[in-house]
Amino acid sequence: xxxxxxxxxxxxxxxxxxxxxxxxxxxxxxxxxxxxxxxxxxxxxxxxxxxxxxxxxxxxxxxxxxxxxxxxxxxxxxxxxxxxxxxxxxxxxxxxxxxxxxxxxxxxxxxxxxxxxxxxxxxxxxxxxxxxxxxxxxxxxxxxxxxxxxxxxxxxxxxxxxxxxxxxxxxxxxxxxxxxxxxxxxxxxxxxxxxxxxxxxxxxxxxxxxxxxxxxxxxxxxxxxxxxxxxxxxxxxxxxxxxxxxxxxxxxxxxxxxxxxxxxxxxxxxxxxxxxxxxxxxxxxxxxxxxxxxxxxxxxxxxxxxxxxxxxxxxxxxxxxxxxxxxxxxxxxxxxxxxxxxxxxxxxxxxxxxxxxxxxxxxxxxxxxxxxxxxxxxxxxxxxxxxxxxxxxxxxxxxxxxxxxxxxxxxxxxxxxxxxxxxxxxxxxxxxxxxxxxxxxxxxxxxxxxxxxxxxxxxxxxxxxxxxxxxxxxxxxxxxxxxxxxxxxxxxxxxxxxxxxxxxxxxxxxxxxxxxxxxxxxxxxxxxxxxxxxxxxxxxxxxxxxxxxxxxxxxxxxxxxxxxxxxxxxxxxxxxxxxxxxxxxxxxxxxxxxxxxxxxxxxxxxxxxxxxxxxxxxxxxxxxxxxxxxxxxxxxxxxxxxxxxxxxxxxxxxxxxxxxx
Amino acid sequence: xxxxxxxxxxxxxxxxxxxxxxxxxxxxxxxxxxxxxxxxxxxxxxxxxxxxxxxxxxxxxxxxxxxxxxxxxxxxxxxxxxxxxxxxxxxxxxxxxxxxxxxxxxxxxxxxxxxxxxxxxxxxxxxxxxxxxxxxxxxxxxxxxxxxxxxxxxxxxxxxxxxxxxxxxxxxxxxxxxxxxxxxxxxxxxxxxxxxxxxxxxxx
Amino acid sequence: xxxxxxxxxxxxxxxxxxxxxxxxxxxxxxxxxxxxxxxxxxxxxxxxxxxxxxxxxxxxxxxxxxxxxxxxxxxxxxxxxxxxxxxxxxxxxxxxxxx
Ligand code: HEM
Ligand SMILES: [Cu+2]
Numbered sequence: 001x002x003x004x005x006x007x008x009x010x011x012x013x014x015x016x017x018x019x020x021x022x023x024x025x026x027x028x029x030x031x032x033x034x035x036x037x038x039x040x041x042x043x044x045x046x047x048x049x050x051x052x053x054x055x056x057x058x059x060x061x062x063x064x065x066x067x068x069x070x071x072x073x074x075x076x077x078x079x080x081x082x083x084x085x086x087x088x089x090x091x092x093x094x095x096x097x098x099x100x101x102x103x104x105x106x107x108x109x110x111x112x113x114x115x116x117x118x119x120x121x122x123x124x125x126x127x128x129x130x131x132x133x134x135x136x137x138x139x140x141x142x143x144x145x146x147x148x149x150x151x152x153x154x155x156x157x158x159x160x161x162x163x164x165x166x167x168x169x170x171x172x173x174x175x176x177x178x179x180x181x182x183x184x185x186x187x188x189x190x191x192x193x194x195x196x197x198x199x200x201x202x203x204x205x206x207x208x209x210x211x212x213x214x215x216x217x218x219x220x221x222x223x224x225x226x227x228x229x230x231x232x233x234x235x236x237x238x239x240x241x242x243x244x245x246x247x248x249x250x251x252x253x254x255x256x257x258x259x260x261x262x263x264x265x266x267x268x269x270x271x272x273x274x275x276x277x278x279x280x281x282x283x284x285x286x287x288x289x290x291x292x293x294x295x296x297x298x299x300x301x302x303x304x305x306x307x308x309x310x311x312x313x314x315x316x317x318x319x320x321x322x323x324x325x326x327x328x329x330x331x332x333x334x335x336x337x338x339x340x341x342x343x344x345x346x347x348x349x350x351x352x353x354x355x356x357x358x359x360x361x362x363x364x365x366x367x368x369x370x371x372x373x374x375x376x377x378x379x380x381x382x383x384x385x386x387x388x389x390x391x392x393x394x395x396x397x398x399x400x401x402x403x404x405x406x407x408x409x410x411x412x413x414x415x416x417x418x419x420x421x422x423x424x425x426x427x428x429x430x431x432x433x434x435x436x437x438x439x440x441x442x443x444x445x446x447x448x449x450x451x452x453x454x455x456x457x458x459x460x461x462x463x464x465x466x467x468x469x470x471x472x473x474x475x476x477x478x479x480x481x482x483x484x485x486x487x488x489x490x491x492x493x494x495x496x497x498x499x500x501x502x503x504x505x506x507x508x509x510x511x512x513x514x515x516x517x518x519x520x521x522x523x524x525x526x527x528x529x530x531x532x533x534x535x536x537x538x539x540x541x542x543x544x545x546x547x548x549x550x551x552x553x554x555x556x557x558x559x560x561x562x563x564x565x566x567x568x569x570x571x572x573x574x575x576x577x578x579x580x581x582x583x584x585x586x587x588x589x590x591x592x593x594x595x596x597x598x599x600x601x602x603x604x605x606x607x608x609x610x611x612x613x614x615x616x617x618x619x620x621x622x623x624x625x626x627x628x629x630x631x632x633x634x635x636x637x638x639x640x641x642x643x644x645x646x647x648x649x650x651x652x653x654x655x656x657x658x659x660x661x
Numbered sequence: 662x663x664x665x666x667x668x669x670x671x672x673x674x675x676x677x678x679x680x681x682x683x684x685x686x687x688x689x690x691x692x693x694x695x696x697x698x699x700x701x702x703x704x705x706x707x708x709x710x711x712x713x714x715x716x717x718x719x720x721x722x723x724x725x726x727x728x729x730x731x732x733x734x735x736x737x738x739x740x741x742x743x744x745x746x747x748x749x750x751x752x753x754x755x756x757x758x759x760x761x762x763x764x765x766x767x768x769x770x771x772x773x774x775x776x777x778x779x780x781x782x783x784x785x786x787x788x789x790x791x792x793x794x795x796x797x798x799x800x801x802x803x804x805x806x807x808x809x810x811x812x813x814x815x816x817x818x819x820x821x822x823x824x825x826x827x828x829x830x831x832x833x834x835x836x837x838x839x840x841x842x843x844x845x846x847x848x849x850x851x852x853x854x855x856x857x858x859x860x861x862x863x864x865x
Numbered sequence: 866x867x868x869x870x871x872x873x874x875x876x877x878x879x880x881x882x883x884x885x886x887x888x889x890x891x892x893x894x895x896x897x898x899x900x901x902x903x904x905x906x907x908x909x910x911x912x913x914x915x916x917x918x919x920x921x922x923x924x925x926x927x928x929x930x931x932x933x934x935x936x937x938x939x940x941x942x943x944x945x946x947x948x949x950x951x952x953x954x955x956x957x958x959x960x961x962x963x964x
Pocket of ligand 2: 269273316317319
């Protein structure tokens with residue numbers, strides 16, 4: 001990236017030889033090629049890299065899912081052995097949740113949150129880069145297990161004692177525990193970074209209640225992460241100490257309580273499901289108003305219901321443990337709390353419906369995915385309410401009915417929201433429009449595929465097909481046409497239709513990159529600040545930091561109320577507004593400078609972790625790298641010294657971001 | 662921004678300030694981190710509380726805890742909080758010499774505490790309480806060990822900060838850096854206040 | 866309080882830090898005394914109260930939370946409150962508080 005940007009002038013960024021930062025190591029200055037990406041601290045580049053990494057893992061997790069469905073399509077499946085099957089569903093879920101869903105939400109958050117609040121970067125740009133690289137390291141560690149003796153096989157919630165050394169002797173669980181710890185540190189740092197960014201770096205005039213809903217939902221998610229990640233970290237540490245160093249936490253013969261893991265896991269696990277869904281809620285809360293050409297109905301309700309979902313989300317975890325013998329009082333309490341959490345969720349659905357009500361709906365692909373979310377998520381939410389009734393859940397738990405529930409909320413909800421975001425913001429990020437025709441194929445194939453795959457699972461579950469069953473026999477298939485075997489086949493066919501739908505997206509991306517049409521500055525007549533700049537945005541985001549007067553500031557700069565006709569009258573278009581900003585550009589914007597240390601530090605943490613499996617010498621190496629990188633980090637000012645900029649500027653107009661980051 | 666915003670919390674948050682809240686990014690991040698750490702230590706403490714009476718083999722807590730000894734090391738850690746706060750207040754006055762003095766004393770007290778913990782652990786092991794001996798053993802060593810690691814990290818930070826201040830290489834606002842380390846240090850101290858009561862003084 | 870202007874902003878001077886430390890030390894002394902003197906039924910509540918008092922004093926005065934922005938208090942006490950809530954609830958399901 002360019003170290004210094006002078007908006008409005010066309011001179012190439014001038015960089016004098018950088019000062020030495022530590023011993024022989026100098027700051028990276030590359031503005032071209034792969035180095036530009038590896039050492040960048042620009043939130044937009046980091047956001048794109050998050051997206052690429054997450055997409056790659058989406059494909060990995062998707063292939064794992066297809067293998068599972070192939071195995072179960074017909075009786076006596078022989079694609080996977082029982083052992084491989086266990087690894088497959090464990091890694092499928094782990095990959096989808098921790099390596100696709102969270103990073104993809106991170107991609108959107110990283111890219112758009114600073115833009116939506118009118119900031120030039122996040123609060124701690126180097127920590128932002130560190131989060132990305134730690135995530136990559138965690139993902140590699142998790143998946144390396146496939147080639148180093150087999151992956152983890154205990155299910156994504158990895159219940160102990162089953163995941164202890166006695167029942168899971170391979171290294172799979174060790175890699176899983178380590179990979180998640182590293183990815184967990186990444187999310188924790190990321191969440192602290194984003195919270196501070198939202199609290200501290202808003203453009204002048206942007207009060208909390210003038211923030212876009214997407215930013216709000218991301219804020220709630222980061223609070224959930226800050227307070228729930230340490231809980232799973234405790235669980236992971238206990239399991240690691242038991243597996244690698246002989247601790248006894250889950251050793252029942254010593255009197256251990258097997259429910260300890262379940263509590264720790266689900267205290268994290270339930271907030272986690274909101275971590276997964278709320279970013280998508282945020283995305284469609286931007287998309288629906290834009291394409292209904294109406295403001296979001298009941299903005300404060302959407303915000304407060306989001307926040308209360310977050311808070312109540314910490315008090316319902318034991319609904320995942322109804323069948324574990326908690327005792328009647330606990331079950332009753334958690335059952336009622338769970339029913340209560342459906343209320344704020346329902347509030348949101350009504351807000352979206354009323355946003356569309358009476359609007360001039362514009363059925364772009366982004367809009368279709370958003371509407372798809374509203375419908376499919378509602379189905380999943382309703383089956384969720386049926387599990388909140390403990391007696392009914394006792395029938396459903398550990399059957400395919402649960403699998404149906406969480407795929408409706410996760411695929412129909414979360415994934416559809418993310419795809420809506422792809423289509424909505426693609427022009428902003430890449431300056432080109434995704435093809436709407438391919439988008440339509442993409443959408444309809446995904447809708448059909450998703451309902452064919454997960455709809456029948458409700459029936460299968462109620463018929464008693466247990467979750468995590470690796471094979472079924474012809475005799476179990478049943479008689480008549482609409483039997484157990486039939487629905488399994490339907491689900492498997494559906495999964496391939498779904499995969500083809502996703503393939504259309506990838507084709508669309510390639511085609512758009514090759515020959516897509518250049519996007520206008522404001523293709524959707526959008527409402528929020530991220531559109532008040534060029535597409536793609538310049539490295540410093542805004543030529544002039546906007547001063548905010550309204551919720552939906554960008555919209556209000558384009559439209560004026562015509563009180564006579566009671567309508568909005570257009571007074572400017574996006575193009576003109578952006579040009580006005582360019583004309584009034586700030587002088588000499590100092591952006592945070594690139595750095596080697598984030599990627600070095602992340603690598604060190606990875607090596608340190610592997611030392612837990614492969615012994616002390618490796619750990620020592622890892623520790624040395626971590627220590628070296630930490631000192632390099634601390635001793636390096638995050639904004640390059642003045643001498644690194646040419647010529648030095650001290651006209652009082654200098655904007656520095658994050659002196660310690 | 663760190664130059665100006667260290668103690669302006671009382672001022673209104675008009676646009677003149679660099680951040681929306683008028684608080685510095687670093688301090689906000691530190692408090693968030695500490696809020697998060699509450700749930701980390703909470704989990705370890707709860708695990709210990711659940712398991713402290715479960716001694717399938719090896720010694721029972723009441724037999725090996727040496728309350729007078731632990732009282733002294735608790736007192737040492739408590740006093741290190743005082744010296745830390747004095748370091749912060751010297752740093753805010755811009756008094757480098759005293760800052761360094763108090764940071765040194767704090768690091769020494771911290772190191773003394775760690776020394777005490779090493780001694781305690783070796784004694785316990787000699788008396789038959791290994792890491793794998795019982796649920797009590799595992800959860801005791803994990804909780805206090807985790808705390809010990811936090812103290813050690815604190816000592817390293819104190820020593821490095823002193824070195825960096827002395828060489829004049831500090832990036833950012835010196836008083837704030839000392840203040841942030843202070844916050845971390847006090848947090849580690851309050852965790853010990855809880856551990857001292859729940860683990861040592863209240864018998865299982 | 867005869868402190869400099871900057872210190873008045875915090876409401877704390879070095880002397881008052883030392884006072885706080887003396888109080889903390891005294892409470893610690895009392896805590897330790899429960900090991901030697903029999904407090905009867907007061908034992909547990911007394912110890913827990915003293916623990917909380919010490920905790921709050923360090924947080925409020927040494928960590929300045931009492932004088933600092935309310936946002937810091939919000940962040941920290943939210944974490945603390947959630948920790949108390951989730952872990953006490955989990956322990957309650959283990960019948961931890963019954964015996
Ligand atoms: C209307 C709100 C919701 C309610 C009342 C609800 C209720 C429940 C209940 C009671 C269970 C446990 C079922 C069992 O294992 O026996 C469950 C499982 C699950 N839910 Fe939900 N849920 C809701 C929304 C969501 C959302 C928004 C997501 C994620 C985006 C989600 C994801 C999951 C997952 C992944 C599981 C399965 C966990 C596992 O066993 O692996 N749920 N839900
Ligand atoms: Cu749940």
